[in-house]
Amino acid sequence: MLRSMYAGISGMKGFQTQLDTIGNNIANVNTYGYKKGRVTFQDMMSQTMTGAQGPTEGANGNTRGGLNPSQVGLGSQTGSIDTIHTQGNRQTTNRPLDLSLEGDGMFMLAEGGTDDINTEGKAFNLDNVNTSFTRAGNFYLDSEGAIVNNEGKYLVGEPYTINQNGPNTAQNNAGMITIPEDAQSFSIQPDGAVSYVDVNGTPKVAGQIRLANFANPSGLEKVGGNSYRYTTNAGEPIAELGDLSLAGEDGTGQMVAGALEMSNVDLAESFTEMITAQRGFQANTRIITTSDEILQELVNLKR
Template sequence: MIRSLMAGVAGLKSQQIRMDVIANNIANVNTTSFKSGRVLFTELLSQNIRGNSTSQIGVNSINPAQVGLGVTVSAIDCLFGQGSLMATNRVLDLTVDGNGLFVLASFDPNDVQGGVVSDGAVPTKNFYTRDGAFYVNEAGYLVNSSGLYVLGNSQDIAPDLAAFDDTARAPIRLYDPTTHGLETIRITSDGGIWVTVYDDTGTRSSGYIGTIGLDNYPNPENLIKLGFNLLEVPVDDQNVPTSTGWGAPESGGRGKALSGNLEMSNVDLSTEFSNMIITQRGYQASARVITVSDDMLRELIDIKR
């Protein structure tokens, strides 16, 4: 009976964790680029009541007798299926249609003077995201809502698209606000950024300014969620952000970078509500096991009276 009590408690704890994950999925049903989670259970250690042995009266062996000690959570997976696309008609809203993650970076404040990142500055930390809602900061760089720099290839305005340099990861600067104003931006499906800028004389210049990079991380389910739609590489896998997965969209198995769209959550509400009912019934059943085990213990104690 003590075993059944402990198994019931283990069931309550495990079902509660599953309900927590379901609740988080439902809460983020409208969160841009959110990836839903799922909980997997595994059986706990079983106690041997009798070991296996050879029968003394026949040729068949006697199977072991085991009593399970409950259940525990074996994994909480992040499901990286593609979410639906929502048209926003905003040029700097990007979605990855296919594989790949945008790479963001933060820099040491000593490497940023007047908002301008020093040439050759090395990011203090890299982040991944599927959230492509980007902005232009006061220094003309492409950033996310948290001010992290979007990485890719960057250069001065040129008339033609340049080949993507797989060895370079630079913050993308669209223009220099101290000398020019930004008039138009166009982003193609291969990540190429085309701008039109003007100077104080009204002279306009148009052309290619850089390409947004994507990293086709080999095991996205292994990434750690940090909040704010950011993902981080585990400590034991820090070499991966410099892997051959880095490159331009529409190449090397990477998806398209679609401008004017955002990827929505991949949460399926019908699935979540079904899982909620199943989880609730599992929780109720575990609670019932505890109640019945308690009644049996009470009966046992009453024998003494």
Template structure:
């Protein structure tokens, strides 16, 4: 009789847990990015009255007899189904259409990152080279994409945590301005062209120096075509090997040319000669013809390059006007930006004061093998646990290579101007509430019934 009373107590406690979870779900029905929870139960160990026996020659087998001792809490699971999308038309309201979490965090050590700060300090917004991301930031993960700009233009959430991704580093114009000896390289190259005859050949390798080597065999037109096709969207050093016969006079070629490919459309030339389109330049094979073509670019042996923008050649498709590389860090929109937006693949772009489209950074997403294993931390954020799977797969510090760009590697795309709503279904929650209420009542009835029977036993003495 006492067993039934304690069984009822266990049932009451379990349904109380269920009602608590249902109440929390309902209270967060309008919380952006909230993921509902559910409760499951399991039975407890059963007391064995008699063991099972096998059959004999005269009798069949007998099943065992057990009395259960009630139910226990099986699990409280977070359900990571996609919530409905609410359109807001606000550019910093972001939803994820698919798998992944925004990476946010507060800074653990400000000396490990270069960023804007008090007293007009300006930074590159990138984490110091070689420093893991999780050492710089106290990381959290969220599906709530209601972000804002702070006083310095950094993207933050409602709790002031920074949105962490890739910062766009170095405006290409600044990089070229600091390139040394541009005019001298031009003069040395023209000196060489005027002193040689034979063939001008180009090889497809990068990161080589300009060399003058009359003993080498010329390369072929096919090699140069391959060289052109190998241009990529990274900051690279262009190197050409020019071979041919020289005159009796000593002639040297000491120039090395640096080409900066910044993921933008061709935008510069040797003034006033227009730049040849990428992948369409048609170079001649003879040295004399090459001199005719290259001469206008060099502007004569005593000429000067007027500005660094005039020596830029860009072989990428037209898009953003200032990017040379991405580094792990913070995303900052300049105060002078006329407008800004976020693309489906997570690029944060803005229109600068000159009306040019530029990029401020790249949003990254975190993906977990078992998102149900994440721990809720409040503020619509989660923390990774041992059972959620670790982002730092090599246990050597989190890098950007262990995060995903939206739309790649199974990660969802960014929906700008929209927010993901809670995935709580009120009709389901009210139904579960009724079930929990009746279950609670049934377990209280077990206790009262057991009490009445015990009372009858006590009254037998009368």
């Protein structure tokens, strides 16, 4: 069979993958904190017809120049599917538990069993709980006053011990941030500090939101629900509270309350890429059609 037919098939498979990625980007154009995907291609191994030769000197003293290799390509393949972690636009919501990050940091979420999370002490060991990371900052309060996401996962921070007779003090461990039920109001500062006004009108601190920052955020694995899972290629693992950063430190940027980060998908760019992928797919189908016509002519030689 003709090599061009198999090259066309490989091209069709690659453009199908690209169309799948573009379709997912467009579907998530209004998903908070979503980061778009991108497909890159690379050529397959080429079949060598003649190898390269260097200059040679003949028996009569004449020098012959070198020859380049002659190779026939065997098609294309998907090189990578990248996650582009560029900043998305900010949408103002004026909701105090909606948080937007202006920088490279990510919120850390934790979930686990009763043996892993101490709900009374508001603390847990990051080595034992299941952790994930997100840029979607739409958070809520559960029945205990802890800050959670829409799946009930706890927002990781540094909780403060509530002191009725004096200022609250930091616990110096990772845990959930809880706002008392009798709090009159609460707010979140740009550095991640969660403060509230108690029943006596005294301002106090409930905790400090911590952020994770990775050397290679594209190495994180998407697990759905606007969340990412840690992989060994993302950078240093998160093992304790000291590995996390405060907002504004270590390149994490500032935290903006009352706003959400939108998807970084550009519809104009996505539709342009979709048209290009469609035409590329169409061109590869034409290669198969032309190759089939050539094979038909070969079969007709017997007549």
